[in-house]
Amino acid sequence: MPCDVLVCVKQVPHPDHLAKVVLGPARGTINREGIPAVINPLDRNALEEALRIRDRLGGRVTTITLGPPQARKALEEALAMGADDAVHLCCPAFAGADTLATARALAYGVRKLSSDLILCGNATVDSGTGQVAGQLAEFLNLPCVTDVDEISFEDGHDLRVRRAWERGYVRIRVKLPAVIAVTDKVNQPRLPTLMGIMAATRKEILTWTDTNTSADPLCVGLKGSPTRVLEIGEFHAKRQGEVLQGPPEEVVAKAVERLWALEAL
Amino acid sequence: MKAEASGREVWVWVEHYQGKPAPVSLALLGKARVLSQELGAKVAAVLVAGDSEISTPLIAHGADKVYMAAKPVSLFDTEACATAIAEFAQKYTPEIVLWGATSLGRETASRAAAKLGTGLTAHCIDLHIANVQGQKVLVAVVGGWGGNAVLKIVCPEKRPQMATVRPGIFALHPPQKRDGEVIYEEIDIPQSRLDIIEVAEHPTAGSNLEQADVVVAGGWGLSSMGGFAKAEELAGVLGGVAAGTRPALDASWIPAERMIGQSGRTVAPRLLITLGVSGAAQFAAAVTGSKLIVAVDSNPKAPIFEMADIGIVGDLREVLPLLIEKLKDLKKKD
Numbered sequence: 001m002p003c004d005v006l007v008c009v010k011q012v013p014h015p016d017h018l019a020k021v022v023l024g025p026a027r028g029t030i031n032r033e034g035i036p037a038v039i040n041p042l043d044r045n046a047l048e049e050a051l052r053i054r055d056r057l058g059g060r061v062t063t064i065t066l067g068p069p070q071a072r073k074a075l076e077e078a079l080a081m082g083a084d085d086a087v088h089l090c091c092p093a094f095a096g097a098d099t100l101a102t103a104r105a106l107a108y109g110v111r112k113l114s115s116d117l118i119l120c121g122n123a124t125v126d127s128g129t130g131q132v133a134g135q136l137a138e139f140l141n142l143p144c145v146t147d148v149d150e151i152s153f154e155d156g157h158d159l160r161v162r163r164a165w166e167r168g169y170v171r172i173r174v175k176l177p178a179v180i181a182v183t184d185k186v187n188q189p190r191l192p193t194l195m196g197i198m199a200a201t202r203k204e205i206l207t208w209t210d211t212n213t214s215a216d217p218l219c220v221g222l223k224g225s226p227t228r229v230l231e232i233g234e235f236h237a238k239r240q241g242e243v244l245q246g247p248p249e250e251v252v253a254k255a256v257e258r259l260w261a262l263e264a265l
Numbered sequence: 266m267k268a269e270a271s272g273r274e275v276w277v278w279v280e281h282y283q284g285k286p287a288p289v290s291l292a293l294l295g296k297a298r299v300l301s302q303e304l305g306a307k308v309a310a311v312l313v314a315g316d317s318e319i320s321t322p323l324i325a326h327g328a329d330k331v332y333m334a335a336k337p338v339s340l341f342d343t344e345a346c347a348t349a350i351a352e353f354a355q356k357y358t359p360e361i362v363l364w365g366a367t368s369l370g371r372e373t374a375s376r377a378a379a380k381l382g383t384g385l386t387a388h389c390i391d392l393h394i395a396n397v398q399g400q401k402v403l404v405a406v407v408g409g410w411g412g413n414a415v416l417k418i419v420c421p422e423k424r425p426q427m428a429t430v431r432p433g434i435f436a437l438h439p440p441q442k443r444d445g446e447v448i449y450e451e452i453d454i455p456q457s458r459l460d461i462i463e464v465a466e467h468p469t470a471g472s473n474l475e476q477a478d479v480v481v482a483g484g485w486g487l488s489s490m491g492g493f494a495k496a497e498e499l500a501g502v503l504g505g506v507a508a509g510t511r512p513a514l515d516a517s518w519i520p521a522e523r524m525i526g527q528s529g530r531t532v533a534p535r536l537l538i539t540l541g542v543s544g545a546a547q548f549a550a551a552v553t554g555s556k557l558i559v560a561v562d563s564n565p566k567a568p569i570f571e572m573a574d575i576g577i578v579g580d581l582r583e584v585l586p587l588l589i590e591k592l593k594d595l596k597k598k599d
Contacts, residue, residue, distance in 0.1 A: 013410070018410055018413065018546075098384065099375075099378075099385065099387075100378060100379065100382070100383075100384065100385070103379060123528075126409070126410060127387075127409060128387070128388065128527065128528070129387035129388070130371050130375075130387065131371065131374070131375040131378070131385060131387055132375075133372075133375070134343070134371070134372050134373075134374075134375025134376045134379070135375045135376070135378060135379040137344075137376065138344075138347070138375070138376045138379035138380055139379055143344060143458035143459055144343070144344070144372065144376070145372075145459070146368070146371070146372045147368045147372075158460075160462070163341075163368070164368065164521075165367070165368040165369060166367055166368060166432075166522065167282065167466045167467060168464070168465045168466040168467045169465050170341050170461060170463065170464050170465070171461075171462040171463040171465075172341065172459050172460065172461055172462060173459070173460035173462055174458065174459055174460075175458045175459075178458075225384075226382070226383050226384030226420050226422065226423040227384035227385075227386060227418050227419065227420050228418065228419050228420070228421060229416050229417070229418055230397065230404065230417040230418065230419045231416070231417040232409075232414055232415070232416050232417075233414065233415050233416075234413070234414060234415070235408055235413055235414055235415045235546065235549070235550060237544075237546075237549035237550070237553050237571070237572040238571050238572060239558065239571070239572055239573060239574050241558075241570065241571070241572075241573045241574045241575060241576055242574070242575055242576065243565070243570050243573075243576035243577075243578060244575070244576060244577050244578065245565065245578040245579075248579050248580070248583040248584050248587055249587060251577050251578070251579060251584070252577065252584055252587040252588050252591055253591065255559065255575050255577050255588070256588070256591045256592065256595065258575055259536075259557075259559065259575070260595070262557060264535070264536050264557050265503070265592065265595060265596075
């Protein structure tokens with residue numbers, strides 16, 4: 001039985017360049033200039049899983065993203081990896097969304113597509129909340145499992161997943177449709193091939209707005225976001241520490257002496 | 266469904282397993298007490314499927330009230346848990362709901378936030394009450410962009426204000442002799458759409474990195490020593506727990522549940538010793554609550570020395586055996 005899979009992706013700053021993300025000149029802004037943008041790494045695991053499901057069971061793989069015009073590049077990348085269709089939720093009304101408003105906007109888009117399974121990366125590298133999958137599932141009234149590191153199908157209808165948690169793991173049978181968020185252990189994502197990149201140029205990316213999706217403009221974007229950033233600053237982990245250098249015996253003796261004096265031992 | 270004069274309340278969602286509340290839930294009850302004093306509010310613990318005995322530690326750690334859903338619900342069925350807490354919240358209208366940012370806590374909180382249409386702030390590193398535009402609100406402090414930025418986030422209009430906090434951020438205070446009230450509620454919980462087939466535990470499950478008094482964190486620099494053994498030895502001498510960084514995990518020196526960092530565990534021990542850890546922002550954000558940080562690394566320019574109280578610049582192959590010897594001698598004298 002074929003399975004139509006929808007994959008939610010987000011465009012994020014390249015993880016290797018996160019340290020270069022600096023605060024912008026205006027208070028409370030982030031300067032992302034010169035930082036390459038890529039598909040969030042765990043979303044690539046989600047996409048890879050969707051492609052493997054399609055290869056086994058048939059069906060279509062659709063990717064969806066919410067983001068500014070430049071986020072289209074993430075969808076091009078997804079199409080080059082092998083996705084069949086792509087939807088870009090993009091309009092001013094969707095901008096400035098927190099996780100709740102993001103999930104609401106995604107839910108409007110997802111409702112227009114009929115999918116058997118919705119896959120997400122477990123968290124993004126930029127904000128890393130890991131909240132959107134659960135919120136999306138709630139808005140769609142679907143079951144949801146996150147922290148998933150194994151997925152298999154049972155008689156083509158139910159999904160069987162292994163979810164990690166602090167004490168170990170849990171195997172769960174889930175009724176489809178469902179929202180599943182995956183970790184990097186679920187698979188090793190493929191790289192786009194030249195053929196894939198060529199094929200992607202012939203695929204269409206649909207752009208949907210609040211009107212296309214009949215989204216309530218008061219429930220999405222900045223207006224639909226209950227949280228506000230009050231202040232943004234640099235993270236300071238600095239301490240007025242003492243750095244000991246010299247012959248190993250001396251510095252170790254000195255360090256232990258200090259620890260002893262501080263009653264730390 | 267408004268409750269009669271329930272007053273203002275700060276809630277903590279209690280995650281529990283085999284009859285015991287998670288340490289993060291108990292630590293959050295302590296933090297909730299501090300927040301509630303500034304609001305003139307009461308503290309309540311909220312849970313599903315607990316036995317009545319579980320209320321004792323919850324009250325001892327700071328709860329004035331314990332709300333319990335009477336129906337048995339699996340903690341892994343986060344949809345059912347979210348339904349329960351949303352029903353409680355609609356009835357008793359708390360100001361704030363705090364959650365441990367555990368795997369299940371995060372999933373439950375996300376669903377509950379969507380049910381209640383309110384704001385949820387993830388992985389807070391601090392919480393306080395501040396006066397913003399004439400009202401006392403919860404300020405949730407989070408690290409962003411790989412730990413390079415700190416954001417203060419508020420939820421000015423919607424209630425409850427909700428936040429998740431990683432285990433290890435707030436200290437677990439000793440229990441006290443206190444009185445509290447237990448309130449059972451019948452909650453209509455939908456038929457589960459999940460079928461729990463197997464619950465398996467790691468052999469190391471329950472050994473709590475977050476509760477450790479002393480943590481030794483090993484990084485890539487230990488490769489010069491051929492591995493992680495000396496970090497374990499040092500932790501053993503100090504009665505602490507050995508953990509590591511992302512490179513230590515990648516080298517398979519530590520299991521995933523022992524990785525410290527923004528995408529791993531957060532620790533705030535009395536003493537943290539880092540060995541061959543450079544001190545990337547992702548690591549810094551996860552250890553900043555440590556009381557005392559001692560760093561050993563061969564690179565004097567490593568950022569770890571800026572965030573350490575005591576830094577030792579030197580070759581781990583020389584420094585580490587000496588340090589272990591010296592500490593062993595001291596412990597013998599005790």
